[in-house]
Amino acid sequence: IVVQALVGRRDKSLLAEKFERLARFDNLTGLENRMAMQMRLRDIFDATEKRNDAVTILWMDIDRFKEINDSLGHMVGDQLLRGVAERLNEVVQDRGRIARFGGDEFVIICPDMDRVTAAALAQEIIGYFAYGFDLPDNHLQVTASIGYAVAPQDGRDMDELLQHADLALYEAKHAGRNRAASFNWSLKERFNxxxxxxxxxxxxxxxxxxxxxxxxxxxxxxxxxxxxxxxxxxxxxxxxxxxxxxxxxxxxxxxxxxxxxxxxxxxxxxxxxxxxxxxxxxxxxxxxxxxxxxxxxxxxxxxxxxxxxxxxxxxxxxxxxxxxxxxxxxxxxxxxxxxxxxxxxxxxxxxxxxxxxxxxxxxxxxxxxxxxxxxxxxxxxxxxxxxxxxxxxxxxxxxxxxxxxxxxxxxxxxxxxxxxxxxxxxxxxxxxxxxxxxxxxxGPLEGNERPEPFTTARLRRGS
Structure with missing residues (x-):
């Protein structure tokens, strides 16, 4: 009876650990998931609020990932996501914690990292993508875009900093992809x-x-x-x-x-x-x-x-x-x-x-x-x-x-x-x-109207 009780307790413990892992980690890549990262980020903000330390969020996604899924299939897409997760772990190491936020989006939290260091890390990640990814049946050359925001200058709470890193990612995409962009407040004005x-x-x-x-x-x-x-x-x-x-x-x-x-x-x-x-x-x-x-x-x-x-x-x-x-x-x-x-x-x-x-x-x-x-x-x-x-x-x-x-x-x-x-x-x-x-x-126009100063692009586009 004692043995059965111990075995039952162990099984329950293993089951609890399994459920906790499923709740906190992405099943495909083994990285933390969105919920776990948000909890971690909230804890970091609570710990650094009094000290006013810098916290950087880098938000990355794979350029044209949908085209890879559509043309090569979701299995190849999943293989690429696992390869990207491994590559990010190799580059980031102990400088930050990585999470898969869903789809082809990855978020990296870097406590005590300033903007200059964040820019260097972002470029390092983009540079590592240039080596390509050797998958079981394919070699893929893909690029990544990254947006980053630094607290407290770019946001004083978790939600604001995440939103601003996402805006910076949108700017990187809009500027041509395969690049990094830092948040600035003019992006917020443009977004609004x-x-x-x-x-x-x-x-x-x-x-x-x-x-x-x-x-x-x-x-x-x-x-x-x-x-x-x-x-x-x-x-x-x-x-x-x-x-x-x-x-x-x-x-x-x-x-x-x-x-x-x-x-x-x-x-x-x-x-x-x-x-x-x-x-x-x-x-x-x-x-x-x-x-x-x-x-x-x-x-x-x-x-x-x-x-x-x-x-x-x-x-x-x-x-x-x-x-x-x-x-x-x-x-x-x-x-x-x-x-x-x-x-x-x-x-x-x-x-x-x-x-x-x-x-x-x-x-x-x-x-x-x-x-x-x-x-x-x-x-x-x-x-x-x-x-x-x-x-x-x-x-x-x-x-x-x-x-x-x-x-x-x-x-x-x-x-x-x-x-x-x-x-x-x-x-x-x-x-x-x-x-x-x-x-x-x-009747006929004589061509006598004087043009006003014309300082902007022509205000016409298809209707």
Whole structure:
């Protein structure tokens, strides 16, 4: 009986140890898990609070780990995670404690470590990844990104320091991966602004916060308005005017770009329907929108509701769409052409400028990027590029638009290059729908409007 009792007590003890290990350690890598690390970090903060000692958190993840899982399978992904855990133990040793926070994310806590030492450790870890990982059936070359934050400067409690290390990791990813980034308080400000934009976008469509402005595109032969480009604007109730170059990428990442595109199509077509029958409306379409199979149907719906003929709608796309080799973008482009609308290649010369696409797709218009027109007065190279594009478009029977015309000298160079149309502040800045109707009715524009100082990037990106 005594022996049985001792055996039973031992079994219970072993079982308790097993449960404790399962609760505190990651089963795949053998590292501490998120819960155990948070408990450890809380204890460290409690112990160092009175002494005000430095505590560093390094937050690391494996770049493009999802692609490895998707292409090679989860078994290989698990093998890589175990290899990364071993590599981290080899590098960090007794300088800190390592935990797997889940997925491909690892957190390292380093008591009594300042920012300079943390930066050196982060670079050491990234350097060790360069050796690659020998797995049972694969040799993988992967990189890592790391964000780090140091208490008490970057946070005085556990949750704040973890959040700030995570923000620094996001910055490292955003800057190109395979690097480390230190937290600074401007990251927090940017994060808060991003959060405001994300939250605000959800109500912007319903709350009538989005508006369209229109900028005329002139026929160089007679000065009449051939078309007007619809440009989206957003006035946030707290942040004020937010440029499209800032909120459109956020809308794309949130999956909201289709709703915004649908709204722009509808509003622009309804506005243009009231213009003379020879004036078109041009709308920017983002690469993300071109991946949506609903785009042709949304275009048709806007045309039917407004009564605008398809030939009076021009969709502007950028060269970046050709980086997508999935075939879906190509199919949607061809379907849009079958509707009968016009297609314009925007910002020509700044992106993926393959002339093969000018042969494969029947673009109606080439729009040369304003950066070239800005330099025609001072740089012979820009003048040569402008003339070459003008000749190319003429030989391909395409219209050409010189964007960003702000001076009469730029206008002269556009004429000499054989451009058919111009657009820019020399003639008109983007204006509300009521004002664009007046400009269309007024007849030829003389090009007397003086541009205001232009100190920021063009406030337009696909809509």
């Amino acid at each position: 602004r991003l959060h405001e934009i994300e939250t605000g976008l959800r109500r912007a469509l319903e709350g009538n916060e989005l508006t369209l402005l229109f900028q005329p595109i002139l026929d160089l032969d007679n000065g009449h308005i051939d078309a007007c480009e619809a440009l989206i604007r957003w006035h946030h109730p707290v942040l004020g005017a937010i440029p499209p170059s800032e909120f459109i990428p956020v809308a794309e990442s949130m999956g909201m770009i289709e709703g915004i595109t649908q709204w722009v199509l509808r509003e622009a077509c309804l506005t243009a329907a009231a213009w003379p029958s020879d004036v078109r409306v041009a709308i920017n379409i983002s690469p993300a929108s071109l991946k949506s199979s609903d785009l042709p149907a949304n275009v048709i719906a806007a045309l039917l509701e407004s009564g605008l003929p398809a030939r009076r709608l021009e969709l502007e796309v950028t060269e970046s769409i050709f980086l997508d080799d999935s075939g879906q973008t190509n199919a949607i482009l061809r379907e849009l052409q079958r509707i009968g609308l016009r297609l314009a290649l925007d910002d020509f010369g700044t992106g993926y400028s393959s002339l093969a696409y000018l042969r494969s797709y029947r673009f109606d218009t080439l729009k040369i990027d304003q950066s070239f027109m800005a330099g025609v007065s001072a740089h012979a190279e820009d003048r040569a590029i402008v003339r070459a594009i003008g000749n190319l478009a003429r030989d391909l029977s395409m219209d050409t638009v010189a964007e960003g015309i702000e001076t009469h000298d730029q206008l002269s160079h556009a004429k000499e290059a054989g451009f058919t149309n111009v657009q820019g502040y020399l003639f008109s800045r983007p204006v509300p729908r009521e004002r664009i109707a007046e400009l269309i009715a007024a």
